[in-house]
Amino acid sequence: MQNALDTHIRRFATPCFKTRRKAGDRLSTNVLLQMKNIHKTFPGVYALKAVDFELRAGEVHAIIGENGAGKSTLIKVLGGIYAADQGEIFIEGKKVEIRSVKDAQRNGISIIHQELVLVPYMTVAENIFLGREPMKGGLVNATKMHEEAQKLIDSYGINIDAKSLVRDLTIAQQQMVEIIKAISYNSKILVMDEPTSSISEKEVKFLFETMRNLTSKGVGIIYISHRMSELAEICDRVTVMRDGSYIGTRVVSETTNDELISMMVGRELKNYYTRDFQEDGEVMLKCENISDHKIVKDVSFEVRKGEIVGFAGLVGAGRSEVMKCIFGLTKGYSGNIYIDGKKVVIRSPSDAIKHGIALVPEDRKLEGLYLIQSVRFNSTIEVLKDFIKGIFVNRKKEEDITQKYIDMMSTKTPSMEQAIGKLSGGNQQKVMIGRWLATSPRILILDEPTRGVDVGAKSEIYAIMNNLAKSGMAIIMISSEMPELINMSDRIYVMCEGRITGCLGHKEITQEKIMKLAAK
Amino acid sequence: MDRVASRNKKSPFALFLNGAVQWFRDNMGIIIALIVLCLFLSLNPITKNTFLTMKNIFNVLRQISTNLFLACGMTMVIILGGIDLSVGSIIALSGCLAAGSVVRYNLPLPVALLVGVLVGLVFGMFNGVVISRTTIPPFIVTLATMNIAKGLAYVYTGGSPVRVVTKEWQFLGAGYIGPVPTPVIILIIVLIVTALIMNKTKTGRYIYAVGGNAQAAEFSGIKVSRVKFLIYAYSGLMAGLAGIVLGSRMYSGQPTAGEGAEMDAIAAVVVGGTSMAGGYGKIGGTLIGGLIIGVLNNGLNLLNVNSFWQYVIKGIVILLAVFIDYIRQENKEKIKVNIKGN
Numbered sequence: 001m002q003n004a005l006d007t008h009i010r011r012f013a014t015p016c017f018k019t020r021r022k023a024g025d026r027l028s029t030n031v032l033l034q035m036k037n038i039h040k041t042f043p044g045v046y047a048l049k050a051v052d053f054e055l056r057a058g059e060v061h062a063i064i065g066e067n068g069a070g071k072s073t074l075i076k077v078l079g080g081i082y083a084a085d086q087g088e089i090f091i092e093g094k095k096v097e098i099r100s101v102k103d104a105q106r107n108g109i110s111i112i113h114q115e116l117v118l119v120p121y122m123t124v125a126e127n128i129f130l131g132r133e134p135m136k137g138g139l140v141n142a143t144k145m146h147e148e149a150q151k152l153i154d155s156y157g158i159n160i161d162a163k164s165l166v167r168d169l170t171i172a173q174q175q176m177v178e179i180i181k182a183i184s185y186n187s188k189i190l191v192m193d194e195p196t197s198s199i200s201e202k203e204v205k206f207l208f209e210t211m212r213n214l215t216s217k218g219v220g221i222i223y224i225s226h227r228m229s230e231l232a233e234i235c236d237r238v239t240v241m242r243d244g245s246y247i248g249t250r251v252v253s254e255t256t257n258d259e260l261i262s263m264m265v266g267r268e269l270k271n272y273y274t275r276d277f278q279e280d281g282e283v284m285l286k287c288e289n290i291s292d293h294k295i296v297k298d299v300s301f302e303v304r305k306g307e308i309v310g311f312a313g314l315v316g317a318g319r320s321e322v323m324k325c326i327f328g329l330t331k332g333y334s335g336n337i338y339i340d341g342k343k344v345v346i347r348s349p350s351d352a353i354k355h356g357i358a359l360v361p362e363d364r365k366l367e368g369l370y371l372i373q374s375v376r377f378n379s380t381i382e383v384l385k386d387f388i389k390g391i392f393v394n395r396k397k398e399e400d401i402t403q404k405y406i407d408m409m410s411t412k413t414p415s416m417e418q419a420i421g422k423l424s425g426g427n428q429q430k431v432m433i434g435r436w437l438a439t440s441p442r443i444l445i446l447d448e449p450t451r452g453v454d455v456g457a458k459s460e461i462y463a464i465m466n467n468l469a470k471s472g473m474a475i476i477m478i479s480s481e482m483p484e485l486i487n488m489s490d491r492i493y494v495m496c497e498g499r500i501t502g503c504l505g506h507k508e509i510t511q512e513k514i515m516k517l518a519a520k
Numbered sequence: 521m522d523r524v525a526s527r528n529k530k531s532p533f534a535l536f537l538n539g540a541v542q543w544f545r546d547n548m549g550i551i552i553a554l555i556v557l558c559l560f561l562s563l564n565p566i567t568k569n570t571f572l573t574m575k576n577i578f579n580v581l582r583q584i585s586t587n588l589f590l591a592c593g594m595t596m597v598i599i600l601g602g603i604d605l606s607v608g609s610i611i612a613l614s615g616c617l618a619a620g621s622v623v624r625y626n627l628p629l630p631v632a633l634l635v636g637v638l639v640g641l642v643f644g645m646f647n648g649v650v651i652s653r654t655t656i657p658p659f660i661v662t663l664a665t666m667n668i669a670k671g672l673a674y675v676y677t678g679g680s681p682v683r684v685v686t687k688e689w690q691f692l693g694a695g696y697i698g699p700v701p702t703p704v705i706i707l708i709i710v711l712i713v714t715a716l717i718m719n720k721t722k723t724g725r726y727i728y729a730v731g732g733n734a735q736a737a738e739f740s741g742i743k744v745s746r747v748k749f750l751i752y753a754y755s756g757l758m759a760g761l762a763g764i765v766l767g768s769r770m771y772s773g774q775p776t777a778g779e780g781a782e783m784d785a786i787a788a789v790v791v792g793g794t795s796m797a798g799g800y801g802k803i804g805g806t807l808i809g810g811l812i813i814g815v816l817n818n819g820l821n822l823l824n825v826n827s828f829w830q831y832v833i834k835g836i837v838i839l840l841a842v843f844i845d846y847i848r849q850e851n852k853e854k855i856k857v858n859i860k861g862n
Binding site: 327329348349350352353359361366367368369370371372373377381382384385388390391392393 | 716719720721722725728729732733735736738739740741742743799800
């Protein structure tokens with residue numbers, strides 16, 4: 001536990017990167033990959049404009065940028081999925097042509113995509129050797145395959161049985177299998193696209209250890225992430241892209257968060273966090289002894305009018321589960337809920353909505369969005385009764401509502417008929433929040449409101465949260481991002497293993513205190 | 521913003537025209553397929569004198585009406601992400617019980633017909649309760665009720681048709697209102713009601729929501745199990761209706777009626793562009809899908825094609841229609857991805 005705690009403190013307690021290891025410690029001069037003057041256009045879009053990129057042996061090189069900055073396009077050019085219109089690629093000084101995925105593999109480039117592509121009902125070994133199984137007399141030599149896979153896994157000090165089915169592994173372990181599979185092609189260049197977006201912090205640590213192990217063997221890793229805090233821990237250099245252009249490359253230990261953010265958004269973000277603190281509203285929501293008899297144990301807390309209350313804790317601490325009880329999604333929970341001092345009974349989400357509670361869920365793709373439906377459909381699904389009476393649809397009113405929240409959240413969408421699945425994460429989140437604001441809630445629960453949202457949109461969401469609180473809404477924010485919790489919350493409840501282990505007022509919040517309570 | 525404003529100024533007629541244009545655009549592939557099919561049949565020397573006659577067209581419409589009743593329910597069920605295999609057997613049971621009510625118990629005709637429709641509704645409600653309250657897949661549940669309904673129809677009739685010879689009985693399936701066959705009138709009403717439910721009501725939106733993302737619907741406070749129950753009940757009701765119409769047309773309740781009808785209904789829905797994965801589909805597409813299958817059946821009969829070969833040809837046409845649609849979607853997708861650029 002102590003060890004885990006140290007890692008957390010190290011991860012979160014480095015707002016700027018000065019405290020890290022010195023630049024160049026590991027930076028060899030051996031250039032693995034060079035991409036020069038890469039151009040790529042699509043009909044109507046200049047996706048890449050004269051982009052340069054360099055990767056050295058043994059380094060982890062991050063590429064950051066807002067959604068649409070061209071990171072994915074650049075990776076797809078490298079991986080042979082798109083052909084560049086112009087530009088040259090050199091691998092270990094030799095000019096190469098990459099026209100297909102096969103070409104990329106032949107040149108030692110492996111890409112691990114955000115979505116895992118393993119076969120769940122096959123063993124780890126079968127997955128690693130998929131399509132090139134060791135044969136014996138026309139049949140697959142299973143013994144040899146499993147032995148070799150196990151050897152490979154062991155050589156990275158990873159504790160996975162090559163014979164276990166992939167579906168029985170955790171997401172992080174599956175990621176390890178992907179990495180090993182990629183490496184087993186003798187790749188020298190490994191691209192990882194947001195590998196930590198769906199794994200817990202413990203697993204992140206494990207992933208980083210594996211990455212270090214790889215770089216010590218001379219592999220170069222290109223790392224794409226939205227999480228600024230990870231740069232400090234794992235990356236040596238960082239390249240910033242914006243609107244398809246190369247903006248610059250920095251050595252991580254010699255730059256600051258602020259510099260990188262302003263490079264990403266192209267302007268100084270003066271007020272990244274907007275928050276006018278206020279603490280003297282009356283109690284709007286009070287919960288007593290909430291238990292779901294599985295994870296949540298005896299949780300009591302209160303939220304005042306105009307307050308933003310943060311919920312901190314490690315993944316699995318039970319924060320989302322508490323909110324699911326309050327929102328009526330969990331059947332058979334116990335405990336009392338009071339709104340404005342009056343006891344209320346909430347047995348279903350529609351009860352909760354009736355009492356003015358709104359919940360913007362953690363995983364918007366899984367729990368929130370109707371991906372193939374339009375922005376309009378997604379914006380108004382909660383308030384159909386406002387414009388549909390029987391079989392009469394007031395289309396104008398529907399469009400007015402949609403437009404109102406597009407404007408209010410400054411959502412960027414070509415039209416309100418656009419399928420929401422085609423919008424960026426930030427804009428999807430804005431539609432989600434707008435959907436719930438349309439119900440005129442008095443209590444707004446935001447579960448990880450800025451996950452997978454780019455920096456510019458994040459800042460906008462903070463400003464909107466501040467305005468809502470100022471207008472008298474009570475806001476609960478579950479978050480795993482320390483800076484966001486610290487800068488936005490009037491108070492923070494910290495949870496650990498299903499219980500509330502402490503409550504910190506705005507003035508006493510520090511990362512160390514939160515982490516101590518979270519790992520109690 | 522301008523677009524929205526100008527749109528609101530338009531007259532109801534212009535709005536209707538807009539809708540029609542949209543409908544044409546959405547279903548262009550299959551509409552063209554239908555037109556080609558009709559052109560072929562009206563120009564072909566063997567069929568040119570028989571196909572494009574008022575009598576034959578009404579005949580086709582009469583024949584497809586039962587299939588389209590089922591397809592109306594099935595469209596919603598499939599958009600919901602489910603399937604209803606029981607509808608074919610419900611046709612048989614509903615027809616037999618309605619005919620039996622007249623012949624064996626001397627019940628007045630309207631009551632007998634109501635019995636038939638209610639049998640369908642009860643079966644649909646049963647499907648709905650089981651599917652919405654448990655996690656048993658709809659495929660399994662309706663496979664079971666398919667067998668139950670079929671079995672009951674055989675038990676009730678002892679395996680032989682229940683004949684009804686009164687003129688009134690035949691009105692529903694074989695009669696006319698003015699020059700138009702009765703089932704066609706009923707079909708128009710059913711299509712309008714279904715279209716209104718799907719496009720104009722809250723429940724309609726909920727169908728797309730539940731089919732698109734059931735978990736999100738739960739988080740939205742939508743009563744998912746209620747939506748499921750209603751839709752399966754509606755599908756059963758449609759099957760009951762199809763049962764009495766078909767029974768009327770055949771002058772009898774037959775335990776073998778409606779065999780394989782669920783597959784024809786699914787074919788109409790799928791050819792009409794509804795996604796088997798749920799969350800997407802339109803009743804306008806289903807209408808064209810049903811027409812294609814109906815015209816094809818009719819054309820093959822007029823062309824004197826061996827009825828065994830008709831199955832083969834129908835199968836190929838279904839595959840082709842869906843394949844063309846698939847290619848179109850794929851292309852659309854590609855263009856969009858390219859424009860987005862990453």
